[in-house]
Amino acid sequence: MTNIGFIGAGKMASAIIKGLNKDKFSVHISGRNIEETQKTAQALGVNAAPSHADLIQASDIIVLAVKPYVVADILTEHKTEKPIVSIAAGITLADLSAMTTDTQPIVRIMPNINATIQKSTTGIVRNAYVSDDVFNTVKAIFESVGSVHELAEKDFGTFTALAGSSPAYIYMFIDAMSRAGVLHGMPKDVSTKIVAETVLASAEMILKSDENPWTLVDNVSSPGGTTVAGVVSLEKNNFVATVIDAITATIEKNNTMNK
Ligand SMILES: NC(=O)C1=CN([C@@H]2O[C@H](COP(=O)(O)OP(=O)(O)OC[C@H]3O[C@@H](n4cnc5c(N)ncnc54)[C@H](OP(=O)(O)O)[C@@H]3O)[C@@H](O)[C@H]2O)C=CC1
Ligand SMILES: O=C(O)[C@@H]1CCC=N1
Structure with missing residues (x-):
């Protein structure tokens, strides 16, 4: 069982989590406020982590599903060597590396709101430190909610x-x-x-x-x-x-x- 942690459980994270096969993935979420996080976790049938640090500890892969302007604060405060997946618009692999370490495994994703009905058209790119195993697991997460297109990072804006x-x-x-x-x-x-x-x-x-x-x-x-x-x-x-x-x-x- 792979443990996936979502930091931020708003519209996109909830849509993705609903589509995930819970026999394959154990899902943890952490948010700004523990009471709200517990309510969301109960509604989604997943685990609420008391803090981002606890979530990172419990997870094999960490998905950043917060608004783009929150990403830097979280990554500056919480250091980990575990693979990071970002769905934030406009934040590049190089930006994310600059917020972590030069060798941090990072996957950049662009899903869409049609994940809500398991029909997202999702873009994916990884940096050089992401193993094939981790990349395939991340692909499987997003294939649970639609199709996945591997792209050159230069095409992510398009x-x-x-x-x-x-x-x-x-x-x-x-x-x-x-x-x-x-x-x-x-x-x-x-x-x-x-x-x-x-x-x-x-x-x-x-x-x-x-x-x-x-x-x-x-x-x-x-x-x-x-x-x-x-x-x-x-x-x-x-x-x-x-x-x-x-x-x-x-x-x-x-x-x-x-x-
Ligand atoms: N919506 C879309 O169609 C798409 C969005 N994206 C990307 O997905 C990301 C999330 O967007 P979306 O789901 O729409 O936004 P939401 O506002 O619905 O979700 C963001 C969540 O992050 C929570 N949050 C805020 N600050 C923190 C923090 N410090 N720690 C943990 N959680 C926090 C928010 O909680 P609270 O409400 O309490 O502030 C909220 O639950 C963005 O980066 C966006 O670029 C990508 C593709 C499509
Ligand atoms: O509006 C945004 O910035 C996000 C990214 C794609 C869809 N919503």
Whole structure:
């Protein structure tokens, strides 16, 4: 049984812990406040550690699941040679090494909120001090809540935009479509379900088809028909450039988070 300790048990840690196979992993959590930690531990069916030091003592692998600005404080105060896994946005392996030691085994992860339904698309990279055994265990943790993509660290900012943050942008798109349904007389719950089902199936089409997305756009667009009228309107309003700008802004923020 591998002992996994989560420092910080908020939205992401809870989503990951819920998906973990408790026959393979014994899970410990520690937070800012022991009463809150005990309540969260009880709700998740895991162990509450009285302090971060106790959690580190009890764990084989320590997952930092706190907000990025808290990571340095924790790593400065608590030294360990055990492998550290960070899910914090914008904090690089080099940043984490600078907060620990030159030889600290560190894995950097970018999951997404779809871990809540075991469908995270997760990015992973390790430094040179992480053994294959530890790396495979960390991969297994995140495979319990979705797919795992091994990346070069230079691509982590882009991955953060395309997978870590993008659920928010996709929710915005769904809500905008659904609001248009309301404008044209449909109840919001009905239009949201219709749009969400259509987004889900359209994404499945892209994953199952060999065609590129623009060919699929052309397949929907009948000559002189309804779809092309909407496609031209989206383009008049800079839909593609607007989306690309949002992804670039996300990457730029990622690159300056710890500066
Ligand atoms: N949300 C998302 O979609 C994603 C988030 N991430 C990353 O995951 C990390 C966590 O984000 P998320 O789960 O959303 O945030 P949450 O705020 O939900 O969780 C953070 C948790 O850390 C706790 N905490 C704060 N200070 C300390 C401390 N000193 N010691 C221990 N615990 C502490 C907080 O407790 P309290 O509430 O009491 O302050 C809270 O429970 C971030 O670094 C973020 O970049 C990565 C990918 C996606
Ligand atoms: O907004 C953030 O910084 C985190 C990282 C990806 C999703 N949420």
